[in-house]
Amino acid sequence: MSNTGNKNLKIAIDARMVNRTGIGTCIQHWLKDVAYTIALGDPKNLEPYGNIPKHIPFISSIYGYEEQLKFPYRALYREKPDVLHIPHCNVPLFYRGKMIVTIHDLTHLVYPEFLPMKIVHWYFKFIFWFVCKRANHIMVVSESTKRDLLCFYKVDPSKITVIPLAAGNEFVQKSKDEVDYLYDKFNIPRDKKIILYVGNLLPHKNLNGLLKGFAQMNGKENCRLVLIGKAFDGRTKATIEGDLGIENLVIHAGMVSQEDLVCFYNLADLFVLPSLYEGFGLPVLEALACKTPVACSNTSSLPEVGGNVAKYFDPSDPQSIAHTLENSINDKGKYDHEIEGWVRQFNWKASADKIQKIAADVAAIK
Structure with a gap:
């Protein structure tokens, strides 16, 4: 599908995880169905998404200090996006533009006993807190995740929108x-x-x-x-x-x-x-x-x-x-x-339309 929506709206997305399982599947569908104008990530991984006009190189490990240091702040500021979409909780700490964030789960907080080190728990506890304070709007993939977020953090429920995922078109009944x-x-x-x-x-x-x-x-x-x-x-x-x-x-x-x-x-x-x-x-x-x-x-x-x-x-x-x-x-x-x-109730296009609308609403905030 070609990108549609407000042609004057500039939406950027951190697409580094596009080839991973789980979140990567979401990013793949969003890159096709949301009218992003800027994608951040490894240029090789972004090649299939020629529908997005601008690719900004961003190669870094996920989580931790390296991605904060390597985040392409200057390159992104030059493009002046109206909204930046972070598809997971690992937000750029020093970015000052408008930002929407998708939170998929709070496993690290719900089951801290499964983490390898205590510091990992504290890292995610801080980063989710920062998302709640810093994001202009938070999107979650289920009512369950919304409940968890409200349980752990004091955040206005109206700032959170549930946008379910969907199965890809390739998942069909076969003979x-x-x-x-x-x-x-x-x-x-x-x-x-x-x-x-x-x-x-x-x-x-x-x-x-x-x-x-x-x-x-x-x-x-x-x-x-x-x-x-x-x-x-x-x-x-x-x-x-x-x-x-x-x-x-x-x-x-x-x-x-x-x-x-x-x-x-x-x-x-x-x-x-x-x-x-x-x-x-x-x-x-x-x-x-x-x-x-x-x-x-x-x-x-x-x-x-x-x-x-x-x-x-x-x-x-x-x-x-x-x-x-x-x-x-x-x-x-x-x-x-x-x-x-x-x-039939779950649809990637419907989910993309919701993301598009939230981005437009956030961009309109004075």
């Missing part, structure tokens, strides 16, 4: 013939039910909780749990499959292409997300867009994303996980109409 190749490519038995997990080993993702629940599932011998993500490139010793006696029932697919990911969602009989906490939980929506049933945690934002079409469990209770897996594994094809209606 069995289109996804059949995955069985041979990843050595998956054809006569087993497939339970799919997409994610990593971060503690709040609760993979061990899922493995414990799967180990207690009745009929698990007729299933295979497929794990997708960078953490599962090869057999990792970071999981407890051997201790639980399910090593032969779990398949580590590792990192896969976007095409393979869409096909995996379609191949699966059930997608499962056992997280203790999610700012949004985009894989839930991606699976539903492929008409694959979802079982996920009843925590944080996930009930917002799964609505009445997902089934829920207590992520801290392996028995609850096992019970929900048992009651969901044969649901494929039963609720396609309801799932389709639910997914």
